[in-house]
Amino acid sequence: MDILGPLQRSYNMSCIRSKATQPELSVRHWLWNHDYRYRLNVKSVPGKPDIVLRKYRTAIFVNGCFWHGHEGCSKYVVPKSNTEFWISKIERNRERDQKEYKALKEAGWQVIVIWECQLKKNLIEETMLDVEHLLNKNLLEMYK
Numbered sequence: 001m002d003i004l005g006p007l008q009r010s011y012n013m014s015c016i017r018s019k020a021t022q023p024e025l026s027v028r029h030w031l032w033n034h035d036y037r038y039r040l041n042v043k044s045v046p047g048k049p050d051i052v053l054r055k056y057r058t059a060i061f062v063n064g065c066f067w068h069g070h071e072g073c074s075k076y077v078v079p080k081s082n083t084e085f086w087i088s089k090i091e092r093n094r095e096r097d098q099k100e101y102k103a104l105k106e107a108g109w110q111v112i113v114i115w116e117c118q119l120k121k122n123l124i125e126e127t128m129l130d131v132e133h134l135l136n137k138n139l140l141e142m143y144k
């Protein structure tokens with residue numbers, strides 16, 4: 001179902017990087033409540049990740065399934081009108097994402113990508129426990 005017109009979509013798109021989305025806020029609340037301290041939009045880190053946990057040398061991206069093209073996800077449905085336009089747009093987003101992840105990894109950062117669909121009420125706890133596991137694993141690696 002495509003209920004947003006192109007104008008509204010470009011408006012939403014322009015907000016994506018500058019304003020925290022609800023899924024991102026859910027992740028931040030979980031981290032905060034579990035005593036993980038993070039920073040937002042750290043400029044010294046490549047790719048401007050959504051959430052940076054310096055102590056764990058980890059960058060977290062919270063990706064919307066549509067805009068970032070979550071392969072095989074029910075939320076990633078290419079609109080039936082202007083299909084070519086959306087496919088190339090989302091493909092560009094994906095390429096940019098991959099570049100950012102690569103730059104971070106090369107700079108020694110762990111990259112964790114959390115998809116919006118993994119943050120549904122019945123999934124968020126499981127998802128965040130996985131994230132917690134990755135954080136602590138990386139911390140151990142750093143002090144080996």
Ligand SMILES: [Zn+2]
Pocket residue numbers: 065070073074075076115116117118
């Ligand atoms: Zn998804």
